[in-house]
Amino acid sequence: MIDCGLFQGLKELRLRNWAPLPLPPADITGVVLTHAHTDHSGYIPLLVKHHFHGRIYASAPTVELCKILLPDSGYLQEEDARFASDHGFSKHHPALPLYTYEDALQSLRYFSPLHNGDVRRIGDGLDCRLIRAGHLLGSRFIELILHRPRQRRLLFAGDIGRYDALITSPPLRVPEADYLIMEATYGDRLHPKEDVFARVAAIVNRTIAQGGMVLIPAFAVGRTQEMLYILKRCQEREMIDRRIPVYLNTPLGIDATDIYNRYLTEHKIYSGLDGTHHHANHPQHPERSNNPFTCDNLHLVHDHTASKRLNSLESPAIIIAGSGMLTGGRMLHHIKSYGPDRRSAILLVGYQAEGTRGHALREGTRSLKIHGDQVPIRCTVEQIESLSAHGDQDDLLRWLRGFRRPPHVTYLVHGEPEVAQRLAEKIRETLQWKVEIPRYLQEVALA
Numbered sequence: 157m158i159d160c161g162l163f164q165g166l167k168e169l170r171l172r173n174w175a176p177l178p179l180p181p182a183d184i185t186g187v188v189l190t191h192a193h194t195d196h197s198g199y200i201p202l203l204v205k206h207h208f209h210g211r212i213y214a215s216a217p218t219v220e221l222c223k224i225l226l227p228d229s230g231y232l233q234e235e236d237a238r239f240a241s242d243h244g245f246s247k248h249h250p251a252l253p254l255y256t257y258e259d260a261l262q263s264l265r266y267f268s269p270l271h272n273g274d275v276r277r278i279g280d281g282l283d284c285r286l287i288r289a290g291h292l293l294g295s296r297f298i299e300l301i302l303h304r305p306r307q308r309r310l311l312f313a314g315d316i317g318r319y320d321a322l323i324t325s326p327p328l329r330v331p332e333a334d335y336l337i338m339e340a341t342y343g344d345r346l347h348p349k350e351d352v353f354a355r356v357a358a359i360v361n362r363t364i365a366q367g368g369m370v371l372i373p374a375f376a377v378g379r380t381q382e383m384l385y386i387l388k389r390c391q392e393r394e395m396i397d398r399r400i401p402v403y404l405n406t407p408l409g410i411d412a413t414d415i416y417n418r419y420l421t422e423h424k425i426y427s428g429l430d431g432t433h434h435h436a437n438h439p440q441h442p443e444r445s446n447n448p449f450t451c452d453n454l455h456l457v458h459d460h461t462a463s464k465r466l467n468s469l470e471s472p473a474i475i476i477a478g479s480g481m482l483t484g485g486r487m488l489h490h491i492k493s494y495g496p497d498r499r500s501a502i503l504l505v506g507y508q509a510e511g512t513r514g515h516a517l518r519e520g521t522r523s524l525k526i527h528g529d530q531v532p533i534r535c536t537v538e539q540i541e542s543l544s545a546h547g548d549q550d551d552l553l554r555w556l557r558g559f560r561r562p563p564h565v566t567y568l569v570h571g572e573p574e575v576a577q578r579l580a581e582k583i584r585e586t587l588q589w590k591v592e593i594p595r596y597l598q599e600v601a602l603a
């Protein structure tokens with residue numbers, strides 16, 4: 157099984173999480189993961205709960221990130237079930253979680269790290285190799301080599317990163333595959349080019365000068381570390397005042413940052429790859445220092461009491477907390493306190509799915525319902541759109557041009573249907589490859 161994610165977003169998709177798999181989990185002998193995002197890993201606890209007893213292979217950083225993300229996902233499932241019970245949303249009483257925190261902990265013992273470049277025999281006549289994908293810490297392409305009846309290479313590109321990401325090293329070139337299965341998330345557009353350092357500094361300086369708070373809702377893995385990195389660089393370049401306190405109010409984000417610090421060679425800022433893909437208006441060589449994610453005056457906030465104290469701060473500060481789309485988490489409390497304050501600012505730095513409070517803010521709403529209260533939003537709302545972890549159309553085509561010969565077939569999965577359709581046309585037009593968009597649960601015979 158390649159990747160083992162939870163369906164997220166629209167209810168019609170989320171209901172698929174409850175449907176039985178096309179084959180019994182006990183018959184699956186192994187799972188290989190491209191990366192730790194829960195839309196690629198979040199089903200694992202349920203697979204194990206339903207009697208999967210094989211191995212789960214992933215890169216070492218992916219294994220470490222799953223150790224914090226899966227239990228958190230179990231905790232959130234339990235919270236959702238409690239909420240549904242209390243509000244009578246569920247036909248079960250009490251409502252059932254998809255899986256629990258405990259189920260998630262149980263599933264962690266099936267993980268086996270695969271090291272870079274290692275070819276591992278994972279089944280009868282079946283080898284596996286991981287190749288850097290540049291999307292998130294530890295993200296990899298999965299190459300499966302089938303030896304019988306004759307050798308064939310299948311390449312699974314779960315999520316493909318960018319060539320000009322801030323932290324993550326770019327995707328590696330893959331010269332050949334007989335079949336390519338890839339994503340299409342941003343396959344029809346280009347990411348805006350902007351100087352994020354200058355924009356963040358301008359927002360921080362303006363807000364702090366008027367005595368407000370800068371609230372940054374951020375996903376705990378990836379975006380939080382990018383924001384810490386941006387703030388540190390802004391301090392070093394004297395674009396912002398080092399004395400402004402920065403509160404990292406997310407236990408999950410603090411744990412994730414520890415993992416980012418343990419795998420420094422995974423980041424381009426350490427592997428010597430920085431400076432080669434920077435935008436023209438960036439300084440070419442960010443100063444190297446021991447810890448790229450610890451800025452001056454950084455405060456790690458673990459417990460709830462300390463988190464609550466942040467709601468009545470006397471002087472301006474920057475607060476980073478979850479959740480990234482404001483669907484829950486500690487940031488909601490801060491927005492209740494500072495959202496009505498004209499001097500403050502909310503800085504949206506991640507993807508905002510439809511139906512979330514983050515999306516409503518982005519669309520210009522001036523009032524949010526939080527914990528049953530209607531909270532007026534009088535602060536400024538700013539958005540940075542250039543930080544996506546997914547390659548855009550140019551990145552995807554650049555990576556595809558690295559192939560020496562076209563795969564027999566390229567399958568586009570993981571993306572809105574219209575977007576996948578437009579990327580398919582673009583690939584056919586520019587590279588003359590055979591591209592298909594499979595239906596859900598479609599079976600394909602390999603030639």
Ligand SMILES: [Zn+2]
Nearest residue numbers: 191193291315
């Ligand atoms: Zn991802």
